[in-house]
Structures are given as structure tokens and as C-alpha cells.
Amino acid sequence: MNINLNGVSETLLITLWAKAEESKREDSIIKDYKSIEILKEINYDFSKFKNSKGTQVGTCVRTKIIDDIIRDIIEKSSAESFSIINLGAGLDTRVSRFIKDNIYWYDIDFEDVILLRKQFFKELENNKNYECISSSILDYRWIKNIKVRGTVIIISEGVLMYIEESYIKELIEKLSENFINCHFIFDTIPTIFAKNTKLHETVKETNTVFRWGLDIPSDIEKLSSHIRFINSYNYADYFKNRWGLMAILRHLPFAKNMINFNTIHIRLV
Secondary structure, three states, X not given: OEOOOOHHHHHHHHHHHHHHHHHOOOOOOOOOHHHHHHHHHOEOOHXXXXXXXXXXXXXXXXXXXXXXXXXXXXXXXXXXXXXXXXXXXOOOOHHHHHOXXXXXXXXXXXXXXXXXXXXXXXXXXXXXXXXXXXXXXXXXXXXHHOOOOOEEEEXXXXXXXXXXXXXXXXXXXXXXXXXXXXXXXXXXOOHHHHXXXXXXXXXXXXXXXXXXXXXXXXXXXXHOOOEEEEEEEEHHHOOHHXXXXXXXXXXXXXXXXXXXXXXXXXXXX
16 A cells, blocks of 8 residues: 655654564564554555664553553543543554443544544444544644543653644643543653754654653643643663663763653643
């Protein structure tokens, strides 16, 4: 299948490639066979990412962390149902791991991405608990399509770093107004990368640029009075045997900030 994705939409292929490659390993961090299936159907030069070990491992660590946070919220909650909203879903397969009778799932992305997505997730077409919404996440009309049931969990993986801080603040305000006391799980990159996209081994291969970074995870509270910081998870703390030289470099002052990639869990009140 030939595809033509531009801008930030093209970066979904990085995530797809990283998870598919990981799932081929016997000692894999995650198992995502759906990503392997999708990758085989897409005509794209994935070879330009083949030497990007840091991105490949980091993406899969991020995926596992987000999965684990979602599971932890569900397991510890007394709520009878959950509404999970995936902002900038791309070709993420997470819905297949979580959706069931008491979990209602919304995947939101640009129209061209949703059209592509529907070609690979036909098994969800008639699932009453699932909905794809074609929209920019910054066009807040999508909110009207969300029917809240129980606890709301919002996730955004590999997205916010492409959005300017002023728009992230606006997004936070809209989410806090409409989904009171929801969980919000997302990832951040170091500010040095936000200012120098060319330093990133895979994103530099696209025509996308970074626009936002965060060095101290708890500083996210400075963006809005509605934010309550819960926890952060630095990728380098996980699967240390897979990081190679980066596992050593992260302890050196000159390199510490360059390897400071995190997933952050907050609540919006």
C-alpha cells in the first residue's frame, strides 16, 4: 500500500516501525504483532530508521510504561467503566489490548490518518465501544463526540513535542474544563531536542520539527493551575541492558539532559 503522509503524521511510521521491530525479538519489551502485520502492508522506506537504536528501544519502553499506567489506574479504581481518549492515535494498536465491555475507546487524529487507520482495524468497525474521530486534537469540536462513562483516561503518545507550548496550555484548559478530574498520560522530550530537531536520529529523517520540551517533569504544573503532577517515568531507568552506551552516558553531566525522555502522569482538576 502506497501512503503519503506529511508533517507530524509521518512520525506515526517511526512508532509503527519501532514496535514491529521489537516484536520480532525473543526478549522483546513488548509484543505487538498487529504492528508487524501493518508494517508489511505499507510501502515506505523504513530502512532509513534501521540504525536508530535509541529511538527503537525508547519508543517501546514508552509504550510499555503507558500500558502499565493505564492498567494500574483500572485495577486500583472503584469505577465500573472507563472512557479512554487517545489524542493523536496514529496507527497505535493499544485499543486492541484494552477494549472490553466496560472500556470505551476513542481514537482521534487527522482525517488522512483516520482513513488509513480504518483500513487496518476493520475488526473494530462494529464494536459499540469504539469510535474513530477525524480531527486535529486542537480543534476542540471533537470533545462533543465524547460520551463520558466512568473514569476518563486521556493519553497522547509521541504528539505533544510537536505542539507549541501556548497551544499545550490551551489543550490543558479545554481538557480540564470538559473532563474534570481525568487522568492525562503523555510523553516529553528534553528541551535541547525541542530546539534542535536535527539531533534526533529518526525525526530528522522527516519534514517535522519539534516545538516543545520539558527537562523537569514536575514543572508541568507551571503550565496550569488545573494540573496535579502524579509521577514521571524516565525511559533510561527501564530495560537497562538494552540501552548500550546510553546507559552510561546518562550519568555524565554533559549528556544527562540529552537522555532525559519521560512519560508523565497528571490529573486535571
